Amino acid sequence: MYATPNLRTRHRVVALDLPTPRWMRAPGEAPGSFAVESALDELAAELGMDPVELRIRNEPGVEPETGLPYSSRSLVACLREGAQRFGWHERDPRPGVRREGRTVVGTGVACATYPARTVPSTARATAEADGTFTVRITATDIGTGARTALTQVAADELGVMPDGVRVLIGDSDFGTAVVAADSMGMSSWSFAVVKACRALLKLLRDGQSRPVSATVDTAEDLQGMAPLARHSFGAQFAEARVDIDTGEVRVPRMLGMFGAGRIVNPATARSQLVGGMIWGLGMALHEESILDVEYGDYVNHDLASYHIPVSADIGAIEADWVDEVDGQLNPLGVKGLGEIGIVGAAAAIANAVWHATGVRQRDLPIRPDRIQVSLPGLPSTC
Numbered sequence: 179m180y181a182t183p184n185l186r187t188r189h190r191v192v193a194l195d196l197p198t199p200r201w202m203r204a205p206g207e208a209p210g211s212f213a214v215e216s217a218l219d220e221l222a223a224e225l226g227m228d229p230v231e232l233r234i235r236n237e238p239g240v241e242p243e244t245g246l247p248y249s250s251r252s253l254v255a256c257l258r259e260g261a262q263r264f265g266w267h268e269r270d271p272r273p274g275v276r277r278e279g280r281t282v283v284g285t286g287v288a289c290a291t292y293p294a295r296t297v298p299s300t301a302r303a304t305a306e307a308d309g310t311f312t313v314r315i316t317a318t319d320i321g322t323g324a325r326t327a328l329t330q331v332a333a334d335e336l337g338v339m340p341d342g343v344r345v346l347i348g349d350s351d352f353g354t355a356v357v358a359a360d361s362m363g364m365s366s367w368s369f370a371v372v373k374a375c376r377a378l379l380k381l382l383r384d385g386q387s388r389p390v391s392a393t394v395d396t397a398e399d400l401q402g403m404a405p406l407a408r409h410s411f412g413a414q415f416a417e418a419r420v421d422i423d424t425g426e427v428r429v430p431r432m433l434g435m436f437g438a439g440r441i442v443n444p445a446t447a448r449s450q451l452v453g454g455m456i457w458g459l460g461m462a463l464h465e466e467s468i469l470d471v472e473y474g475d476y477v478n479h480d481l482a483s484y485h486i487p488v489s490a491d492i493g494a495i496e497a498d499w500v501d502e503v504d505g506q507l508n509p510l511g512v513k514g515l516g517e518i519g520i521v522g523a524a525a526a527i528a529n530a531v532w533h534a535t536g537v538r539q540r541d542l543p544i545r546p547d548r549i550q551v552s553l554p555g556l557p558s559t560c
Contacts, residue, residue: 179214179253179291180233182242195474203457204517207292208524212461212542215288215525220538228271229287229529230261241407249406249506252437253289256413256500260435261287263496264415274536274551281419281428282551286529290412290522294439294504294513295362298397300353301370303332303378307388310342313374316355317347317367322516323446324363330442331368331510335375353395361410361514364442369396369508406506410513412436414455414522418530425549427463429527430493437502439513447515451497454519460487462524466543 202208222229234254240247261267269285270276276283301315313332319325325345333340346352356366377392415433420426434455441447464485468478478484497519503511528539537550 179289180218180236180242181238185242187243196469197475203454204292204520207290207517207521208458208461211288211290211522212525212528215522216528216538216540219286219288219525219529219532223273230257230266233257233287233289244407246405246407249294249408250437250439250502250504251409251411252500252502253291253411253413256411256435256437257287257289259500260413260415260433263435263498264433266415269533273533276534278419280422282422282534283417283419284530284532284534285415285417286526286531286533287416288414288522288525288529290410290414290434290436290518292361292410292514292518292521294365294408294410294507295360296365296369296396296400296508297356297362298395298400299355299366299370300393300395301355301367301374302352302391302393303336303371303374304391305378305382305388309388310344311336311338311375311378312344312346313371314346314349314352315367315370316350316352317363318358319347320358322358322363322450323443324358324367327364327442327446328367328371331371332375335372336379353393361517363514363516365439365508365512365514366396368442368510368512369399370394372509373399404506408504408507408513410436410438410515410518412438412518412522414458414526416523416526416530418527418534420531420534420549420551422551425546425551427527427531427544427546427549428493429459429463429491429530432459432493432495432523432526434495434497434519434523436497436499436515436518438499438515438518439502439504439507440511441499441515442510442512447499448497450516451499451519452495454517454521455495455497455523456487456492458520458523459491459527460485461520461542462527463487463543463545464491466545 222232304312373394419428535551
C-alpha cells in the first residue's frame, strides 16, 4: 500500500482446538486493512498531519514487497477526488471537538487494495444462420450481473446491439473457466469472450459462411504477460455520530472512490461496491462471532444473535470510480471489484469514531459497551 524501505513479514501457523478460519469477502485484505489503516490514522495524529496527506506522501513508485512496477495505480487520484467530494478539508482535525446535542461527530478515511487477477478461461462464439450470435462460456452469475456485462462485452466486440447476442453460461460442457470468486470473474471471462469474438470475426472476414464458430482459451496469452504488480485501489471516507450517553454509533454517510480498471456496466458495478461498503459497516459495528471457549465452537449461528446491518442502519452511501484502463491485465483493461468495496470501510468508520470521541478502537465490532468519549470539560462516559 505505501512506500516501505524496510519490511519484514512473518507467517506462523499454530495448532489450536478451534474451527479452521475460512474465507470471507476480501479474505485477508478486509481484516488486514483495519489494522494498517488504523495505524496510519494514529501515525497522522501523532505527526499532526492530515491523514489524506500522509498517505499521499507515502505513495510508492514500485510495489514495496516485490519491487515490481504497477500495471496501474490510481490511489492518489481516489484520495484527492474522494476528499473533494466528501468535504474532507472542511473538517477540524482535532478529535472530540464537534458536538451536536447529545452526539459527537467525526470523520475518517482509509485506503483499500485488492489483487487484480486474470485466470485462464475458454469461450466459444458462434455466428448463427439467422444473423444473431451466440457466446458460450462456463461463467456463473450469482446475482452480480455477469450475464448482462458479458452480453455487453460480446456485442461491443461483434459490432451489434445487445439483443443480437445470446450469452449462455453455467454449463461445464462449454469448457474450463474460472469460478465467480476472488474478484477475477469478469476480468477472466471477458478476456476469453473478447478473444473468441475477434477470432469469429476473422473467420467471417475470411469468407467462411454461417453458421461458423470460434473456440479459444487464454492460457497462452496469460503465460506471456509481463511480471507486474496488478491491483485495484480505493479510498473510503465515513462520518460517524456517537451518542454520548448510550455509546451508540451511527454512520450517516460513506463515500468510496475506486480505481478498478474499465467499468463494463456502471449499474452493476456500483451495486457491488455499495454492497461491499455496507458489509464493511457491518464488520465495523455489528458482526461478531461469539466463541464457546469450552467446546471451541461458535454459539451465535442464527440471525437473531449474529447481527448484520438492516435498512435502518444504512445512511447515504456513494460509490464511484476514477477513469482507469489497465491494458496489462486483459484486452478490455477490466479489474475485479466484487471485494474491494469492503476493504478499508471498517477502518474508515473506526477512524471516524476516534475523531468523534478522542478514543481509539482496536477491536471490532465497535459495540456501545466499548465506546468511551473524551471531551474537554466532560467526564469520560461509557
